[in-house]
Every structure is written in structure tokens, then in C-alpha cells.
Amino acid sequence: MKKNILAVQMSALCADFDSNCSKVASLLERFYAGLTPGAKGNKPDIIFLPEVWTLGWDTECFQRCAEKNETALDFLSNLAKKYNTNIVGGSYIRKTDDGYKNTCPVIDRSGAVCAMYDKIHLYSPDGEAEAVRPGDKPLIVNIEGLKIGLSICYDIRFPELFRSYIASKNVPDMLVNLSAWPKTRRAQYEAMAKARAVENQSYFLALSQTGLIKDAIYNSGFSLLVEPLGETVAVLGEEEGFIYETVDTDVVKKTRETYPNLLNRRVNDFGFCPKYAEIGVSCLR
Helix, strand or coil, X not given: CEEEEEEEECCCXXXXXXXXXXXXXXXXXXXXXXXXXCCHHHCCCEEECCCCCCCCCCHHHCCCCHHHHCCHHHHHHHHHHHHCCEXXXXXXXXXXXXXXXEEEEEXXXXXXXXXXXXXXXXXXXXXHHHHCCCCCCCEEEEECXXXXXXXXXXXXXXXXXXXXXXXXXXXXXXXXXEECCEHHXXXXXXXXXXXXXXXXXXXXXXXXXXXXXXXXXXXXXXXXXXXXXXXXXXXXXXXXXXXXXXXXXXXXXXXXXXXXXXXXXXXXXXXXXXXXXXXXXXXXX
């Protein structure tokens, strides 16, 4: 089974929700304008956005901007309907009964919000752990037959999260990390993306914001898609742009059958029990 995925690498202005929404809309208009007219088969089945694209990486504004941030769901819902696609919406800051969360929404082609993943590992040096509360449930989403394990930024440093996905009964074909990753640690991000792909024998999408954060601090860019044997399928530079590729579950299946590494593992309990959502079947609204 094959699915076309579109990953949007973008820069975001800190605490400027309206400008960042306009940026996403403009980038998608540019992408779709470049597609061959009438070529139905080459349109994206799933669009991915990076972490906190609504606000940029500015933890000081997370709580202050959370109320307006809630309209991100309506914005993404309208995009999903406009382009008839599923959207894995990076992340936005939402207020819950349990405090603020750094949350990735998953939206189907009808515009319905079908699942949410709350970032589990919070980056304390930049104040994220003070601004938001951690989630405690990994999430696997089955989007039209493609099973995807979600993670956000700092989560990539904790391989037990991804192993919990592999140990579940709904083993993912693809793992994703949606981030606002710092330029100073770019090499580590690439190395971990490739390691997670190889050790879990899955596609791995590492999608970061790019461009200036503030005070001469920059996001990494250089987003990449890695296949199950560790080869880089696509990589971007520092400019805004797109990874547009086809992922094939048969490639994952063949890799796992040829090299039965996952069957030979001796540890299966990693302390997490992932949730599972079939997109288009069970929705939150």
C-alpha cells in the first residue's frame, strides 16, 4: 500500500499566530499550484507540519497565546477540506483541565479532528517543562491503512518511546518526529532519525522548523525522510520547502521479513501503552 506524504518545512514568527497561519496557507497554495492539473494520483494523502508552527519556539508566550491558538484546529480543518487531505498538524499549545499541553492534532479529509498526541518528553532547559505539562500516552494513528507512530521534538531522544510502538499490536509502518529543532544540534537530529528508522525498521520522518527563532538563535531545517534500512529518501536545506514522497508499506514488510530483527528482540515492555486511532472511524468532534 502506497501513500503520498507532504512535509512542510517552514519558519514561524514568535507569538504571531495570524502571520504563521498565513504562511502555512501560502506555502500550500504554492505547492498545489505546482502540481500537474488533473493528476489526481499525485496529490498528498497526508500533510505534516512542524512543532509549534502557530507560535514559533518561544516558551514564554505559550500560555499567553494559548486561547487564540485554539482556532488552529478550525484553520487546519478548513485546509483538510479544501485540499481533500489528511493533516498531522505539527503541534499547538492548548489549554486543558490538566493544564497546558504541546499537542499534535490529526485531522481527516472531512475536517474532523480524529486524534491528539500530547508531547511526552518536555525540554526543561528552555522552559518548556514549566510552560506545559507532559502527556503520558503514545499514539499510533492508522491513516487510510498507513500506521504512524507520533512524536514531538525532544521525544526523539528517548528510543523506548519508539520501541513501545513496535511492541504494540498495531505496529507502525512509519514513525514521525515533528520539531522546532535547534541548528546547533542539527547533526544529532539526523543521526537519531536514521537510528530510529534502522532499529525499528520503519520509515522515519524528521520534520523541523527552519529560520530565525529570536536573538540570533535558529531552527535547524534540514528535515529528512529515512527508509527502513537507513537510506535517506529526501532531505531539505535551510530554506523553506517541501518533502513530497511516496511511502510504501510493502518496503517495510519486506525489510522486516528479510531481516527479522524485531522478532528476535528479547525486551518488549518499555513502560508505555500506546493509544490507537483509525482515522475516519473514531473522531473527537
